[in-house]
Amino acid sequence: MPPARLAAVIAGVPVAALVLLWATGNAAAVPALLAALLVALWGCRLAVAWMGEQRALAAVLGRINAGAPSGAVPPSMGREVANELQLLADTARARAALVDRLLRAEESIVERLPDPLIVLGQDRAVLRANAAARAAFGADLAAVLRHPQLRAAIDRALAGGSGAAPQSADLRVPVPIPRELQAMVVALDSPLAGGTGVLAVLSDRSRERAVERMRADFVANASHELRTPLASLIGFIATLRGPAADDPPAQAKFLGIMAEQAERMNRLIDDLLSLSRIEITEHQPPSDQVDVRGVVERVLAGLQLSIAKRGVRLNWAPPAALPSVPGDADQLEQVAQNLLDNALKYGRQDGVVRVTLEAAEPGGRWPARPGLVFSVCDDGAGIPKQHLPRLTERFYRVDTGRSRAVGGTGLGLAIVKHIVNRHRGVLLMESEAGSGSTFSVWLPAA
Ligand SMILES: Nc1ncnc2c1ncn2[C@@H]1O[C@H](COP(=O)(O)OP(=O)(O)OP(=O)(O)O)[C@@H](O)[C@H]1O
Ligand SMILES: [Mg+2]
Structure with a gap:
């Protein structure tokens, strides 16, 4: 209010009363006029003082608003007002600090969430994408959001409003790399989204889906591997009962084949059981100490007959004293057995198999910690490069x-890989078609 109007409000009534008294002859002219003048002057002074205090109060409130201390309060306002203003300034500053902390906490939770999270406005514009979303999709985020399944889930979420259940969608995106994602989309009333927006969490499910497919493939493969010898057994049983019932030479021949097939089923079941036992213990590293040289020599002794049969020349220079390593002797025996078995089976007839065991040079191709390396090297036909990454998959064979x-079941290298994993070791497979193969296992020393 302008000071003149304020002065008129304060002094108007008493001045009017004095003028009325003078006009009705109830007061002498000079004293009445003097009194009216004094009252008017007093009103102006009060108005100026009042306006000054208002300006000072506005300045104090301005400082509080800006988060600064309240500063000096005019003494005329009194101690109580000054105290309250100080309190208001402190509370406002504490609240602002709390809001700031909460905002930063929320920001860092959203930012550090391991799954990609995206906030979209009502118009589907991206308002926010956390670090995981930026890292996963980068410039391809818009293309991912245009995926028909995801768009449909966003539409459903927006139509349902903020109280509706989350909408999910499974999508395969080809960019930036092919991936399988599971999207969970929820509508939210967010000031950030400027009204109702949506929150989409896109979790990468590629690994889980691959594992599911592998499990399904594994069951199909295992059944197939068992069915082949079983079908052959059923066939021979029918032949023995029927056409060969009175033919002892044929019976002897068929029984021989049946024994072979039964033996193959037995091997397959042994390998499957052994694989599942190793998988169960894979997360517990072995605690016994094993002399790997002894293990290799035991396996070589057991293979003398096969080595002779294949006419293979074995090149094995037993190392001088080597430290023992933490391991499971039976499992390490299985590793040596499977790798040597492969070298004999797929290596060259009358060829050379070189077996080495030595302390690993830390760094380079092996981990920087001390360890031992056991290698089996053959001079057979080798393995084309494209097969190498898949050799340790169950039932994977180069030439079925x-x-x-x-007599292979296709599980030997899968077993080796799981045993090496359990020992926290490294399996390295090197081969080139036509120039032999080398399989090396690095085991950490104690
Ligand atoms: N030294 C090698 N030289 C050439 N090919 C090899 C060699 N070792 C393995 N392979 C190839 O890798 C495949 C997988 O080997 P793996 O030991 O897992 O199974 P397998 O030998 O067929 O059967 P199993 O070992 O269970 O009796 C083999 O079928 C073979 O094609
Ligand atoms: Mg094998």
Whole structure:
């Protein structure tokens, strides 16, 4: 209010009363006029003082608003007002600090969430994408958000409003790399989204889906591997009961084949059981100390007959004293057995198999910690490069016919890989078609 109006409000009534008294002859002219003048002057002074205090109060409130201390309060306002203003300033500053902390906490939770999280406005514009979303999709985020399944889930979420259940969608995105994502989309009333927006969490499920497919493939493969010898057994039983019932030479021949097939089923079941036992213990590293040289020599002794049969020249220079390593002797025996078995089966007839065991040079191809390296190297036909990454998959064979013909189940290297994992070791497979193969296992020393 302008000071003149304020002065008129304060002094108007008494001045009017004095003028009325003078006009009705109830007061002498000079004293009445003097009194009216004094009252008017007093009103002006009060108005100026009042306006000054208002300006000072506005300045104090301005400082509080800006988060600064309240500063000096005019003494005329009194101690109580000054105290309250100080309190207001302290509370406002504490609240601002709390809001700031909460905002930063929320920001860092959203930012550090391991799954990609995206906030979209009502118009589906991206308002926020956390670090995981930026890292996962980068410039391809818009393309991912255009995926028909995801768009449909966003539409459903927006239509349902903020109280509705989350909408999910499974999508395969080809960019930036092919991935399988599970999207959970929830509508939210967020000031950030400027009204109702949506929150989309896109979790990468590629690994889980791959594991699911592997499990399904594993069951299918295992059944198939068992069914082949079983079908052959059923066939021979029918032949023995029927056409060969009175043919002892044929019976002897068929029984021989049946024994072989039964033996193959037995091996397969042994390998499957052994694989599942190793998988169960894979997370517990072995605690016994094993002399690996002794293990290798035991396996070599057991293979003398096969080595002789294949006409293979074995090149094995036993190392001088080597430290023992933490391990499971039976499992390490299985590793040596499977790798040597492969070298004999798939290596060259009358070829050379070189077996080495030595302390690993830390760094380079092996971990920087001390360890031992056991290698089996053959000079056979080798393995084309494209097969190498898949050799340790269950039932994976380069040449299925050849593997079956030599009694292979396709589980040997899968078993080796799991045992090496349990020992926290490293399995390295090197080969080139035509120039032999080398399989090396690094084991950490105690
Ligand atoms: N030294 C090698 N040289 C050439 N190919 C090899 C060699 N070792 C393994 N392979 C290839 O890798 C495949 C997988 O080997 P793996 O030991 O897992 O199974 P397998 O030998 O067929 O059967 P199993 O070991 O269970 O009796 C083999 O079928 C073979 O094709
Ligand atoms: Mg094998």
